[in-house]
Amino acid sequence: MLEALKHLPQAEESQETLRSHFTDLNPALNKRQAAIESDRCLYCYDAPCTRICPSEIDVPSFIQNIAVGNINGAAKVILDQNILGASCSRVCPTEILCEHACVRNHDAEGAPVKIGLLQRFALDNAKFEQHPFQRDASTGKKIAIVGGGPAGLSCAHRLATLGHDVVIFEAKKKSGGLNEYGIAKYKLTEDSAQREVEFLLQIGGITVKHEQVLGKNLQLADLRRDYDAVFLGLGLGASRQLGLTGEDAPGLMAAVDYIAELRQAEDLTKLPVPKQCVVIGAGNTAIDMAVQIARLGAEQVTLVYRRGAEHMSATHHEQDIAKANQVRIVTWAQPQEVLRDAEGKVSGMRFARTKEVGGKLQTSGATIDIPAQAVFKAIGQCMDNSSLSDALAKDLQKQNDKIHVDAQYRTSVSGIYAGGDCIADGQDLTVQAVQHGKLAALAIDNDLKAKV
Template identity: 55%
Template sequence: MTNSPFTPGIAPARLDAEALAENFDDLHGPLDGHEALVAADRCYFCHDAPCITACPTAIDIPLFIRQIATGTPEAAAETIFDQNILGGMCARVCPTETLCEQACVREVAEGKPVEIGRLQRFATDTLMAKGVHPYARAAETGKRVAVVGAGPAGLACAHRLAMKGHDVDLFDARPKGGGLNEYGIAYYKATDGFAGAEVDWLLKIGGITFHAGQALGRELDLSRLQAEYDAVFLGMGLSGVNALRATGETREGVADAVDFIADLRQADNLQTLAVGRNVVVIGGGMTAIDAAVQSKLLGAESVTLAYRRGRDAMPASRYEQDLAASKGVRFVFNAMPVEVLGNGAAVALRCEYTRAEGKSLVGTGETFDIPADQVLKAIGQTLDGAPEALALDGGKIAVTGAGRTSVDGVWAGGDCASGGEDLTVTAVAEGRDAAEDIHSVLAG
């Protein structure tokens, strides 16, 4: 990060350890056994359940809830893991309020859905706590597959391929696996090192060798991978960050929100993290919300989220917006950053009001200033270092079907690939489906 504890207005330990522990506690605590039975009892067990259709991984939700209701949460977990091997993390971070729970018949009839996400967490946590892996590998095929990127897509792909009997080398640029689950989500959504524990549990399938510090275009070359392996899957996510294109962007106190969140996720002591007194977050997606909320939880006195369009256009769900507002985050809509003010270090962000003209967004000429000693950019990420041999679509790797790229023998999925939503659950589905397609090709 560009910020340091010595930047004016940015300092660590704004709150004591006890306050920080309370602020960053589990957002939605786990259900106990009795609570899970009560929650499961609300399910109608629909025959043509709309919640299944709404789930990107097509988990049989009524079945796993019935299994919980009959006292077999381990069986429920296997129902979940059959479709989504990262079901434990998805239970914590999925926007269930806009997916399965929004489609729930109870939501439509009563305005209160079955707590599908928390029930999924209850089941998966129950099985994972036993420390065993519920799947065994098929007979070894002698085929080797390279999976680049140990995020949700890569992990799901590697696990499914290992189940099929293939040997997988899993590469990642960072020291730990997990991708955004490890480095890019709010601390309070996955506490107690769950992201790392889930990766360790997944690798118990066997047949997967993890290689840290290996990035495509740096240590790894696509043509060499093609020569050494029977298939290649690319799931390395998006490592570039869009430029703000505002005067003063390089001033002290201006940083990328993804780096801010990664530092927070990896901190052993939250009191060591520096945060501004007046923080402005630029953007309207989940990264912007997570950065804004966590800035407030770290002790920032004022946190403002500035978004260039109206509330209805925000990519972040209304639930997440309301969560941020409940923590004291102020929203400013139709505000386009034009200059970071200051003499060396940031002191304010100047914005211009915008208005929509058809599908275009134009400035009105009217500006205003927001006090800011820390400015966090959450304005989207880009694909860096894509091999020239691969066709691109909208700045991402172009794919057809189950992740097939323009190069034979190379598949892609997750945030680096075109199509789909930038969600953990969607990435899992893409990695899983690509693995099935890779297996069908390798099996002849």
């Protein structure tokens, strides 16, 4: 997958040193720290932290359980609403969600309750004698789920608890989706994503088939015929293009592809690392790419965005992480031309300086050239049209190039539901994908019961 970078030198530091660069971004709380932090919670009635949580976790309840030493109880409260709560405690942007809404988040207090770290403490330290979820009596119904990412896994787990049999069809060799392939290695370390998948599957009633690609060796019409319902948790499988000449030049590639290789790499010293690189984008993926390539040994990493820093979708917390890792952030610059050397390889990127006039972005006429041996695109993902290429899939109504669903996550084709990043309504957050899957499962269950 890193064919575009094969001409670049490999990482120079030792495997041991490189691994040390990808330890936990936020060290876990110990027992005493968790006890002190949980005592700061006021256990608000109609708590704003719970109201803003996309997966509707009862935050005061789980924190109160921690405060009294009931770690298993705290974990169960979280898992009841978010079966992927362990990964969400690490990757969820709590600084703009629950912790931002915390009533202690004001100048006099100095800081909100550390909800994310407390959630992680509960799930990392819970010790269940038996699986905390039991299946209802079998309904005899079979549901197909396409995509083994957060939305698909969440949907599968909730359907299994309701007594349905579920088959997950996953395109890659491992389940987990974004958690396994798309999150920075210093956020979800080691095999934490796979451990969470294994825990989820322990409920039973869920079969996973890997390397099953919709539109290739898997057809939507066949699934609709053979199963009582189908849930599409496809994610966004294609990277957006810059639309510039030379975009296929050696040295230019999608950031998500490099991140996926990095997350799966057993030997980090084998990864190609440029001396200078440019990351184009303004979201968390752009930050993840820039920080990780810097930690691998790139000497000059420049993140470029066409608008101002205040318009970046990456949170201030994420931007601070980039700055702490010596990532240079250049704003008000729009990609104009891929610069290439005599051999046709990337040698840099030319950007047109931009400005905002009447709310619209315009170029100023000035340009800036940034030397680089690699350019990474992190300008967003879009639907992979090949996955929706069969006759039935073409009947799915689209909205903004994503699948349109109603309030019950039903698509325009009867018996087919969808959720996660592939649907029109969403913020592309793991926690929101989990919620989509959970709610879609409840809708599927209700619809199947209504038919009976």
